Amino acid sequence: MAHADDGAPTQTVEIHYRMAVWAIPFGQLDYTGTFGKGRYSAAMHFRTSGFLGSFWKSAIDNSASGVMAASALLPSAYVSQSVSHSGRRQWLRVDYPRNTAPVMHADPPYDVSKFPVPDNQKRGAVDPVSGLSTLVAGLQTDDLARCARPLAIFDGRRRYNIVFAPLAEASAAPLTPETQRCKIRYEHIAGLKQEVVDLSTDPPPIYAEFLDLAAPDSPRGHYTLARKAWAAFWWGQVSATVTEVKINGHSVPLQE
DSSP states (O other), X not given: OOBSOTTSOOEEEEEEEEEEETTEEEEEEEEEEEEETTEEXXXXXXXXXXXXXXXXXXXXXXXXXXXXXXXXXXXXXXXXXXXOTTOOEEEEEEEOOTTSOOEEEXXXXXXXXXXXOOHHHHTTOBOHHXXXXXXXXXXXXXXXXXOOOOEEEEOSXXXXXXXXXXXXXXXXXXXXXXXXXXXXXXXXXXXXXXXXSOOSSOOOOEEEEEEEEEOTTSTTSEEEEEEEEEEEETTEEEEEEEEEEEXXXXXXXXXX
């Protein structure tokens, strides 16, 4: 197996987002990814806060680790821990053994008998944190402007695709060569239905503006992040906006 950047120094990327509904802050999403020596590890932490967050008090911690191949991240394990607004705790782990389908362990266990995910649909898929890390590491496509490679995700309960397409907006402000606007669509394949978004009807697309940050020691010479993302529901718009980015502990200025 060809590993990426086996001899490159390890780098750590931190990305912090402010979440809002109707422009009112309701939570914080923090991402940390470490890449180098042919391996990666990453973690995401979401927590509610503020007035709106008090109605949906919860926290979610997700982490993943694995191997960096030449053009993809190959997860070894994914762990998710959450506390709902009612205080219910859920722990889940997915192991991704080589040459066999991923295996889920959960406490309390999920009943997936009514909505199973066949082994052939699990193979080749990655966990949500590794999927996001694939974007951050710049491995999702040879050309960011294509904004077109789908991500196959298996989180232990459901199998879905995240499908990207370039967004052409005649009225949008001109973009620099380092930025690209994309339309992102959730495509349910198998398993339990999405719990956060009501999928009884087609979920609204997510729009995102991606930005390349120069990082000579990264696998592609840059890291990629969604500077902002938003989706419009019938009850209002939800958005995520970057508040700070750090590489190896040093803040990186963001283009306006």
